[in-house]
Structure formats: C-alpha cells, structure tokens
Amino acid sequence: xxxxxxxxxxxxxxxELARLLAARRLSRRELLHRAAILGAGLTLxxxxxxxxxxxxxxxxxxxxxxxxxxxxxxxxxxAPPTPVPxxxxxxTxxxxxxxxxxxxxxxxxxxxxxxxxxxxKVTYDRFPDYETMTAKxxxxxxxxxxxxxxxxxxxxxxxxxxxxxxxxxxxxNKVNLGADWQNPAYDPGNAHSMPYMWWTxxxxxxxxKITDDLTSWAALWDERWKKKMAMLDxxxxxxxxxxxxxGYSVNTTSDAELDEALALLQKQNPLLRMYTSDDVGxxxxxxxxxxxxxxxxxxxxxxxxxxxxxxxxxEGGVRGSDTMVVLANAPHPIAAHLFINHxxxxxxxxxxxxxxxxxxxxEAAKAFIDPSILANPTVNPDxxxxxxxxxxxxxxxxxxxxxxxxxxxxSGA
Amino acid sequence: MGRDRTRDAALLLPGMAWLVVFFxxxxxxxxxxxxxxxDQYGGVILDTLGPRNYARALEPDFLPxxxxxxxxxxxxxxxxxxxxxxxxxxxxRYGGHHKLLLLVLVMLPFWTSWVIRTYAWMIILGDSxxxxxxxGSLGVVDEPIxxxxxxxxxxxxxxxxxxxxxxxxxxxxxxxxxxxxxxxARDLYASGRAAFWHVTLPLTMPGIIAAAILTFIPAIxxxxxxxxxxxxxxxxxxxxIQMLFLSSRDWPFGAALGFLxxxxxxxxxxxxxxxxxxxxxx
Numbered sequence: 001x002x003x004x005x006x007x008x009x010x011x012x013x014x015x016e017l018a019r020l021l022a023a024r025r026l027s028r029r030e031l032l033h034r035a036a037i038l039g040a041g042l043t044l045x046x047x048x049x050x051x052x053x054x055x056x057x058x059x060x061x062x063x064x065x066x067x068x069x070x071x072x073x074x075x076x077x078x079a080p081p082t083p084v085p086x087x088x089x090x091x092t093x094x095x096x097x098x099x100x101x102x103x104x105x106x107x108x109x110x111x112x113x114x115x116x117x118x119x120x121k122v123t124y125d126r127f128p129d130y131e132t133m134t135a136k137x138x139x140x141x142x143x144x145x146x147x148x149x150x151x152x153x154x155x156x157x158x159x160x161x162x163x164x165x166x167x168x169x170x171x172x173n174k175v176n177l178g179a180d181w182q183n184p185a186y187d188p189g190n191a192h193s194m195p196y197m198w199w200t201x202x203x204x205x206x207x208x209k210i211t212d213d214l215t216s217w218a219a220l221w222d223e224r225w226k227k228k229m230a231m232l233d234x235x236x237x238x239x240x241x242x243x244x245x246x247g248y249s250v251n252t253t254s255d256a257e258l259d260e261a262l263a264l265l266q267k268q269n270p271l272l273r274m275y276t277s278d279d280v281g282x283x284x285x286x287x288x289x290x291x292x293x294x295x296x297x298x299x300x301x302x303x304x305x306x307x308x309x310x311x312x313x314x315e316g317g318v319r320g321s322d323t324m325v326v327l328a329n330a331p332h333p334i335a336a337h338l339f340i341n342h343x344x345x346x347x348x349x350x351x352x353x354x355x356x357x358x359x360x361x362x363e364a365a366k367a368f369i370d371p372s373i374l375a376n377p378t379v380n381p382d383x384x385x386x387x388x389x390x391x392x393x394x395x396x397x398x399x400x401x402x403x404x405x406x407x408x409x410x411s412g413a
Numbered sequence: 414m415g416r417d418r419t420r421d422a423a424l425l426l427p428g429m430a431w432l433v434v435f436f437x438x439x440x441x442x443x444x445x446x447x448x449x450x451x452d453q454y455g456g457v458i459l460d461t462l463g464p465r466n467y468a469r470a471l472e473p474d475f476l477p478x479x480x481x482x483x484x485x486x487x488x489x490x491x492x493x494x495x496x497x498x499x500x501x502x503x504x505x506r507y508g509g510h511h512k513l514l515l516l517v518l519v520m521l522p523f524w525t526s527w528v529i530r531t532y533a534w535m536i537i538l539g540d541s542x543x544x545x546x547x548x549g550s551l552g553v554v555d556e557p558i559x560x561x562x563x564x565x566x567x568x569x570x571x572x573x574x575x576x577x578x579x580x581x582x583x584x585x586x587x588x589x590x591x592x593x594x595x596x597x598a599r600d601l602y603a604s605g606r607a608a609f610w611h612v613t614l615p616l617t618m619p620g621i622i623a624a625a626i627l628t629f630i631p632a633i634x635x636x637x638x639x640x641x642x643x644x645x646x647x648x649x650x651x652x653x654i655q656m657l658f659l660s661s662r663d664w665p666f667g668a669a670l671g672f673l674x675x676x677x678x679x680x681x682x683x684x685x686x687x688x689x690x691x692x693x694x695x
Contacts, residue, residue, distance in 0.1 A: 131659040134455075138455075138456075156454045160454050227559060231645075235661075269645055272644070285540070286539065287541075287562070396454075403663065406661070407474075407656060407661065408474055410648050410653075410656070411474060411475060411477055412648060
C-alpha cells in the first residue's frame, strides 16, 4: 500500500480499495451520538486515562533513527513548495508515542507507515466523543502526546495551558499547507496547532422524499416537513443557523440578537422531530427527511444512499476544522512533532482524506487525492460555496449566552 | 459484652467505609461544586461559594422538564408494576420446577448492554422499522406512523428496561406469602377475587413498594432512554443535567440540579415509605 503510493500508482488499485473501504467507512459523527451515551459515564474517570497511559507497550529498542527533520516530505517531488532541510541538529525522538484521536478519523496505514519510518512505537487511542476527550485532557496528565481539538477550541486549550508551543523546525511539512491555513485566526502562525481536516455545516435531505430544490435555511422551518426534520444537538451550530437566517454574525455576543435567534428556534421546535448528533443516521433510517448536518457525515451517508443531497445554503454555512496539538505534559514531545510532520506529508495527508472523506488543508496533497473525492461538492465545495462559509470563533465567557439559551430551547420553557 | 460490641462495630466497618467512600464523599463533592461558579472554559471555581445556582435552579424555566420527568417516571412505574405483578405471581405459583429457569430468563436481557437494547427499540419503532413494516404490510396503515421520538416510545423503553427490577422483588414477596392464608380466606367463603384483594395484595405490598422504588428512582434519573427514544419535545431533568455537564460544561449549575434531584428523590421515597408503612403494614 505504502509502496504503491510512493510509486505514484494511485489509479486502479486505489480506486478499488476506496470502493471496498466505502462500505466500511463510517463517519465519526455517526458514532458520536451512541458513544456519547456510553462515554457519559467515563467523563469523570481520569483513571481510565491513567490506565491508557500506563498500558503503553515496552519501549522498542532504539532503532537507528533517520534524521527526521531532514527527511523531505515524500510528496515534495510533485508539491510546488520544497521544504528546506533544517540545518540545526535534530533531537533524538523518544521510542514511543501516544496519540488520541477520533475513531475512524485517520488513514488506514498512516500509523503503521509512521512506525515503519521512524521506529517509534505508537499507542493509538480513540475517543468516542469530544466531551470525553476534553475531560481526559483537562486532567493535564492524561499521558497522551498528540490530540485533535477543533480550531474553535485551540484558544481555550491554550488559555488553560493544555498545549505546548510547536517547534516549527521539526515540522518542515508545514509548507504543504494551503495559504488559508498558514496563519489561521484561531492560532496565528500555527504556533500551537497544525490544521488536520476541515468540514462544513449545512443541511442534508433525501431527494426521494423531498423533490423541491432546497437552497435556504428556511426549509428547516417549513410546515410541510413537520416532524420530519432534525437540528444538530450542538448549541453553536444550531444558533448559527438562526443567526445566519436573521443576518447576524454567528459569533454575536449581543443578548438582543441571541434572544431573537432563540425566539426563531423556539418557533421551529414544534416542527422538529429531534435534536441529534446522528444527523445522517436518522436520514438513512428514514426517520427524518431533512436535517441540519455536517459535511463529513453527509458524505459518508451518501455512499450508502445516493439520494441524499448536502447543501451549503444561500444564507451561508459554517466551516470548522480539527487541529493537531502537542499536549503540555506530553511524555514524548519530539516523537509528537515527528508525527504531526508525518500527518502533513502530502501523500499521507491524501491517504487520510481518501479513507475518511474529509478535505485537509494540505495543498500539496491534492495531487494524490482520489479524483472522485475532489469532484464531490459535499467534501470539496466550489469557490462560490466556500465564499459563503463563516467560521465560529472562541467566545470565552460569552459562550454561556449560547449554552444557557440552548438549555432553555430544549427545555421548552 | 464489651468485646462483642466492638466485634459488631467491626462488622459494620466495610459497609460503612463503602458508604462513605462511594456515597457520602461524592455527594459532598457534588454539593461543594454546586456552590461554586464556572470559569469561561468549563472549569470550576470554588473561591466564592454561594447558593446562586440553587436560585437559578428554582426559576420556572425548568418546571416543564421536571413535570416531564415526573410524568415519565410515574407512568413507567405504574405500567411496570401492572405488567410485572402477574408475571411474578405466575412464576411463583405455577413455575414449579422451572422457577429458577424462569427467573434466569427474566434477567437474561442484562447479558446485553442497555444501550444496545435501546438501539434495538429504535430499529423496532422507527418510521421504516419493524413495527411500521408489519403494520404497513398488513394494510393497517398507509403511511408510517410516528412511534419513535414520542412520549410513548420513552415510556415503553423505560418500562421494558426496568421490568426485571420490578419482577424480582415482587417474586420474592409473592413467593414468601404462605398459600395457607389464601386457602384460609377461601375456606371462609372469600371469592378468588376477594382473597386476592384482601389477602394476597396487602401481604405483598412491601414487594410492590420495593418494586415501585426500584423503578421510579432509575426512571427519574434515566437520560439514555429519553435521549435515544425521545425527540425534540421530550426533555427531562436528567437530560438537562447531562447537557450541563457535558456540552454546556457548567458543572456548578449541573451539580446544583443534580443535588436537588437527589434530595427530592430521597425525601419523596422516605415519605412514601413512611406513609405506606403506617397505612399498610402498621
């Protein structure tokens, strides 16, 4: 597999593989809901985290390590910018690495190719839902080196001292990032995080049940689909929809605007069947015909049910991203940097995208991404749609204005 | 004498230690957290303790969800006892040599995870689910009827889940009832029905109370069933608490609501027990 990539023979074999994998491909969001239920009991268990950390396998005898920072990204031949080999001496990486990521959110061979390349033993652990991850990481001694917060949460992680600054000299593959991602607003200069994947939030509907050409968020207030509609069980996303309909910023902290948004959502509540995290699961089960949805799960579901259509509405949609960070108390910080660098390798990044169906911020990777994914507007929206996207930013203490109103909304008061 | 007393006290130690470590201490932690405030990233600040979260909890915002929780828990308890009493009665009276087997069958569902069994109900009740499929093919309904994400689904799911908890105490109490007492009532010309109402039912009341408590308390705290089988209008107080802890990350307020729920549940349970003990047993 890895060899195939290097040979550049990414045609026939890979297409077949992609088809085979599509059957098994599951969006992480789909798992989120059921896992949240199971995970709830675990959130207060830093013990579990300690166990995970303690269960690391015995150190692999230090293999002769290739000088990592001078290893040019394998995709460099085709990638436009060529990384400059670092002149500074490279610190010796640790023999182990503990990675904590979403389930089903990495290429099939990404971890093994990293292990083979550097001789570092990776303990790869998965979190079922975001709350479990933040709860474990918040203890500060989770034993993990690398985890994947959303870009939205990077400022919060930073403020709480949970992540350490990145040594960019160990991440030469940063040059592979597209211009948009070189200096993201949530983390200027990528000083503490590297972008991993991005997605959009719009809505998805079953064209077998709804034959109208839906383009506006107003569809989710349409009486014709009463009790056949769902909104995401996420207060930022759900309020963003109402705010976009009202023409306000999705990051507003104005109580008056948020009250208006709440009133609009309260008008919608009786028409809804549910607030869900399993947006496309409910669409696939036929319980709803139209749902507020994440692009990644919509893409995964459209593989099983081609009649599902994903829309970034005319009023706008939300763009979100996941990042990779090195935790403040990471036991293996050098290996963590090498792993992040590996993830930004053009071919590795493309292999991740090809497997999970999310677009990465990696410009150099585009040459290796399955053409059918590049051509899919759900995963890779066109310029016009991208121009309609807005990003949520960290609101600090004002976040409570959203979460408390969401409790009010769902309580039916 | 003195040595005996020391020994008796020593026998209590493991149980007391258990209670302190796993009940009293966590409860105290919940209470202390409930007096604090949250920082902007969901941490808990304990600098200025005060009852502010309780004042917020008593605002009318949460009345609809409390009412919902009480409604679901009450309906579930009544339904569970009405269904499980005949089952327990039948196993005890007619189970014969198979009593043990039948009781094992009652507990069999525990071999599968609660969440997975609730997912099974989602498959049964969904719009393109098993039940709608059967009704559709029989021509009973043209369009799928909405069963999932309704009040009915929540009560059904909880009743199904808590049935074994009710059957076991009912079985114990019915099985311990001396059949000679019922026979005596019949000898004194009580009809079968009268013997049941005046002898069997009052004498098995402790079992019914135990079953009711074992159903009502988990039902009022259950957030899995309302979450999976409920919909946009089936919010319960337990789900609000879950939301506050997990997504809003407002632990102090969640702790206050949780503490209130514990207090209300304990007071209601103890009160009910006292009244019933006076009326029924005493």
